[in-house]
Amino acid sequence: MDNLMQKRPFIVGKDNYTKLERVSLSKGDFQEEWLQKLLQNSPQLLPVAEIDAIYAPLVCIGREVATAAGYIDNLYISPKGYITIVETKLWRNPEARREVVGQIIDYAKELKQFSYERLDKIVQAYNKSYFGKEQNLFETMLGHQFLREEDETLFVDLVEKNLFNARFLLLIVGDGIRDGVWRMTEFLNSTPNMLYSLGLVELEVYRLPTNDKLVVPNLLMKTQTVERGVFRFEQGRVSPVMVEHKEFEDYIMKSKGKISKEDFIQLLTTRNPKISLDNASRFLEDLVDLGYVITPYGKEDLRVKYPMPGGGSYLNVIYFSSKKNGRAYKNVNSLERDLLKFGYSPEIARSFYKELELYQDDNLGGNSTINHDLMKMINSSDEVISAFDKLRSNF
Template identity: 35%
Template sequence: MRAVPFLIDANSNTRPLFRLAFNEGFTEQWLQEQLFKNPSSLPFGEINPGYRDVVPLCMEMGTGAGPIDIVYVTPQGKVVIVETKLWRNPEARRKVIGQILDYAKELQTWSYSDLQREVTRRTGEKGNIPYELVKRHFPNTEESEFVDGVSNSLKQGDFMLVIAGDGIRSDTQAMVQYLDLTANMKFTLAMIETAVYQTEDRDLTFIQPRTLFQTKEIQRTVYISDFSEPTTQQEQIQDEINPLFEQYHEFWKEFIDQLRLDDPEQPIANPLARGNVFFSLPPSSTTAWITLYFLKAASEIGCFLRLSSSEEGVALYHALKEDAEAIGNELPYAIEWDDKNCRVITHKRVQGEWPPVRDQNTKSYFSGAVNAFVNTFRPRLERLSESPD
């Protein structure tokens, strides 16, 4: 619930402010333009002191992942990406977060020259435009240091990602699951609600930014081997992709692109060049996840819920097993409880050529299994994770 804010003039007269919604006097584009022209209106420095001073570069900057609404940069070369979006529903949240993460992944492949080229395209100015724009606001900025700073920011994925808009609702647990899927990046992500108010006669407009959520640290998640589990490490392990893994990769890309789950808040797996993919569950992807897998040695495909061997993971597994009868009745597949590995698994043998990536029954089995496991285990794990015990 929100109280009604009001303005007070020099004569102590008050004027109430009335909150507007999207499509009631303003649009995402209007908000985007206001934030671009007034970067100090967003609390970048409160989110991360290293971003206290920012300079607008351009709007709608083209990338291979689509146009970025707003791009800012600090005098030290740190890049800021802002998306202005309407937060309509849980599915929109997943799509918007996925979109801004795609932008960040795309920028991580860029050089400084790539950024300079795209900013030049948008501004129509020639020369080292990112640097020139910064120098207009901060004359003491050294060009070589700025270029090196931007290059380093791009290479490391060291960005600030901001989703700003009205109607945003934060769910910290859900955010952790989305971000757990991102590796090898050092970004900070924040969600800022930008409530818009006007006076009754609409002669004054007031924008109130409010930070709802911000990350502190992104844990790196790595996937290894043909039949593996997510593990946390300091560096990503790079493995050569053999022809079998290439087939898996193509299958998972197409499968995940077509997958539709009942639960709109469930983070979607990354398509990997491996025989398995992972769907993060509460409380985090390093504690609970669902795996879909191909297992060549047994001519088997399957799906399992895995809880980590940590104290929290083991406790969650045993708490779920207390409800084993209800879970068994709810799932449309026969399941096995694997106490040694804290898993709940279902699987089936596959006849014929391996891998069965061209068999439509494989996709049907995987989509049905993961949907059923998400529907059965996600709400239970959410309740157990939130329980004070």
């Protein structure tokens, strides 16, 4: 904590600058209700995608949700049925600093007992109270245009599964995370049957010259998602031990339809625990940032394509598979043919594959495909993303 640097934001004009005044949320000007309402109306302030993309985007489905352990401040869900529990804390009360971690874990234990029907009733009551309409949970997701009518059965199944497994994201959000909260590892070993992730988010609030406020969210700490909650104590610290977990893989294999990017990452890292979920997520997001479009390809693979100039057409670049511990593949000469079809030199494809030669592994597929070790590509993300960047610079 002593090494955290104090940020000092400035507004820079043409000939001058203004240092912004940080507003203390602990001096009585603000209440936790203000913070809860802010996060209810602006869930995008919470950096959940930096913890795990499956929890984003957030849709608020409850405030002051009653459980046997107390009231959950803010409750959210993603279109994939993954639930986020938020506990807000302004650090006026010293007891809160020591109790907040245990408190939010107790909420998770209680939420694990919920059925889909019970959660659905909570969402209906929330919508009636705040918006004057009794929309259920699925109707709420439809209203946000995140799901289609035909997604209902799969969505309900995913929510029920995540409730049963307590696959939640727990976020403690406050105006400054104090030393006592950082010593959270003692709580983790007490919940061996839960699959939650936990993060600490600090909200810095600054007063603008217009009296509006600038809010800066900082993700201070996150735990790994721990399969079956197994921990090891070594050299004075608690660390998670990853255990083989086949349940998610079995579920995906039985599901209908095409795999999503988030479920592909989960399936890939389940099959190959040597691949970090964070690294895999960041790798795909970096490709998207370059302008690549990643779409499902069947129940287990993803297709990576690039929009060609003029719009309406895409160059199929490569496919990612969760099989064989992760592979990237493309039919021999197919990229060259596609480039010729769009009026570009096939030499572009050869240069691209030359950049990826280090990761090529012919043992991963047949003679008709060019195959690369996806784990090696993800673990060498900077070099691989550079190769994709060079490819797109030709268009």
